Amino acid sequence: MIVIGLTGGIGSGKTTVGAMLKELGAAFIDADKVGHRLLREDHDLKWAIVAAFGEGILDADDAIDRRKLARIVFCDTAALETLNAITHPAISQAVSEEVAEFRSQGYKVAVVEAALLIEAGWMRQTDVIWLTAAPPEVVLDRLVNKMGYTEAEARARIACQTSNEVRRRYASAVIDTDLPMADLRHRVEELWRALKS
Numbered sequence: 001m002i003v004i005g006l007t008g009g010i011g012s013g014k015t016t017v018g019a020m021l022k023e024l025g026a027a028f029i030d031a032d033k034v035g036h037r038l039l040r041e042d043h044d045l046k047w048a049i050v051a052a053f054g055e056g057i058l059d060a061d062d063a064i065d066r067r068k069l070a071r072i073v074f075c076d077t078a079a080l081e082t083l084n085a086i087t088h089p090a091i092s093q094a095v096s097e098e099v100a101e102f103r104s105q106g107y108k109v110a111v112v113e114a115a116l117l118i119e120a121g122w123m124r125q126t127d128v129i130w131l132t133a134a135p136p137e138v139v140l141d142r143l144v145n146k147m148g149y150t151e152a153e154a155r156a157r158i159a160c161q162t163s164n165e166v167r168r169r170y171a172s173a174v175i176d177t178d179l180p181m182a183d184l185r186h187r188v189e190e191l192w193r194a195l196k197s
């Protein structure tokens with residue numbers, strides 16, 4: 001099985017490209033969703049985060065309120081490093097278990113979508129890295145007008161991530177997502193065919 005690491009900055013189009021790859025037959029793992037599941041289901045992890053950031057991050061049902069936690073960590077470097085140190089080993093382990101499960105199910109291709117694939121070192125679990133990219137003003141417009149972030153929240157998250165200059169050093173393909181959907185699909189299909197040949 002080939003494992004594609006699909007990375008790119010926040011709002012760069014990873015999920016959109018990932019959905020196209022899924023339609024083409026790839027198994028798909030979204031590291032953000034893995035993280036969300038662990039916050040809900042891994043009680044040791046949850047209480048380690050509460051111990052680090054206080055009970056103020058809990059909602060009325062004692063679950064982690066991601067928006068409250070986001071306000072603390074984006075972009076306080078020390079706080080974000082603390083959160084990453086608690087969550088990343090667990091996410092890495094869960095992703096690797098999902099990859100193994102898909103392998104045992106006989107999938108030929110699996111996609112691991114993660115904005116932090118490079119920063120967190122998860123690229124070591126992948127065979128090729130594809131990078132999604134769009135101009136900064138397009139990304140900001142998507143984050144504010146389609147994804148519900150305030151401009152300040154959007155800028156804070158962008159500032160916490162590595163640059164495309166660094167990401168490009170690891171990527172074997174760059175996918176410009178600032179394209180009409182039909183053209184984007186065409187580009188993804190082209191890469192898919194090249195991968196399988």
Ligand SMILES: CC(C)(COP(=O)(O)OP(=O)(O)OC[C@H]1O[C@@H](n2cnc3c(N)ncnc32)[C@H](O)[C@@H]1O)[C@@H](O)C(=O)NCCC(=O)NCCS
Pocket residue numbers: 009010011031032035065066067069070073080083084087088113114115116117157160161
């Ligand atoms: C801080 C949390 C609770 C905010 O949750 P929220 O639902 O608002 O965001 P979500 O998890 O959907 O992430 C959305 C995007 O934010 C960016 N982002 C998330 N975590 C980080 C981080 N640690 N560093 C930089 N950017 C990040 C990514 O581009 C991601 O795609 C959550 O992101 C979290 O637990 N982050 C730590 C785990 C992690 O690194 N997850 C990202 C794996 S790629």
Ligand SMILES: Nc1ncnc2c1ncn2[C@@H]1O[C@H](COP(=O)(O)OP(=O)(O)OP(=O)(O)O)[C@@H](O)[C@H]1O
Pocket residue numbers: 008009010011012013014015016017032115132142146147177178179180181184
């Ligand atoms: N080619 C495109 N044309 C129009 N809208 C697009 C295009 N590509 C992506 N979008 C839109 O931009 C937004 C961000 O895209 P997407 O969710 O795929 O990015 P992402 O990199 O997965 O974001 P995140 O970092 O939050 O996981 C979405 O609302 C998506 O529908």
